[in-house]
Amino acid sequence: MPSTGTALQEQTPRTPRTATPHRLLMCRPQYFDVTYSINPWMNPDKPTDTATALLQWEQLRELYVSLGHTVEVVEPVEGLPDMVFAANGATVVDGKVLGARFRHRERTAEGPAYLDWFARNGYRDLLWPEHINEGEGDYLRVGRRMLAGTGFRTDARSHAEAQEFFGLPVTGLTLVDPAFYHLDTALAVLSADEIMYYPQAFSPGSRAVLREIFPDAVLADAQDAAVFGLNAFSDGLNVLLPQAATGLIGRLKERGFNPIGVSLGELLKAGGSVKCCTLDLS
Ligand code: ARG
Numbered sequence: 001m002p003s004t005g006t007a008l009q010e011q012t013p014r015t016p017r018t019a020t021p022h023r024l025l026m027c028r029p030q031y032f033d034v035t036y037s038i039n040p041w042m043n044p045d046k047p048t049d050t051a052t053a054l055l056q057w058e059q060l061r062e063l064y065v066s067l068g069h070t071v072e073v074v075e076p077v078e079g080l081p082d083m084v085f086a087a088n089g090a091t092v093v094d095g096k097v098l099g100a101r102f103r104h105r106e107r108t109a110e111g112p113a114y115l116d117w118f119a120r121n122g123y124r125d126l127l128w129p130e131h132i133n134e135g136e137g138d139y140l141r142v143g144r145r146m147l148a149g150t151g152f153r154t155d156a157r158s159h160a161e162a163q164e165f166f167g168l169p170v171t172g173l174t175l176v177d178p179a180f181y182h183l184d185t186a187l188a189v190l191s192a193d194e195i196m197y198y199p200q201a202f203s204p205g206s207r208a209v210l211r212e213i214f215p216d217a218v219l220a221d222a223q224d225a226a227v228f229g230l231n232a233f234s235d236g237l238n239v240l241l242p243q244a245a246t247g248l249i250g251r252l253k254e255r256g257f258n259p260i261g262v263s264l265g266e267l268l269k270a271g272g273s274v275k276c277c278t279l280d281l282s
Pocket of ligand 1: 038039082085107185270276277
């Protein structure tokens, strides 16, 4: 190979980025509130404003639609204030649906409510799980591999159950910081082979695994992680993430992505943001 052109290559973006349209499932925060505390972000003594939550959620839904995505909605259930966090409702890969089984009794009823939506919407390959798992909050697909969180919510035994059901390699990752209790609060998938994550949220062994598989990953600092900057959705080009994650927004631009800052402050009171509100059906 001739050795010329190196400098030029370094200036050229690695890959031309393209957006892939996704089919997404969301749940209107009609009954949103913080009435219990199951993660360090939730303080039931702090007032919430359902109207603001609805407005911010609607802006996110409209943004998805304007970017060419299809958004389905599941009917919210009164008494399930966290149901807005659709990511936790199930895990969908290749049209197969692994139901969610929640760690806390406050959210238990969400599992059947979401599975029911799938049964009524033409999905035939549904599995009611044996082990606790909180859906796409802890399961993220990167290309033809799945990353799976454990440590706070999803039982590590669920990882083998998911691997057997989906027939895709599942890599387990252990979360260690209670503020980042789901995988999607500490790691986001950017494309079929790229991720961004906050290393300090993971055990030393899991950090080493991530370095091994994704040596070029975008790394988040403590400040970006603290504003939930990793709770992002990417279609391969557009990356929707909390607007306060300014460090990540800069780094994503450098990599040729189109980061779009979103304001979901009301839902952050429950410990959720962009990705938590989004169940990827694609
Ligand atoms: N209050 C919810 C809980 O603690 C927030 C869930 C956020 N969802 C997520 N995919 N990270 O369960």
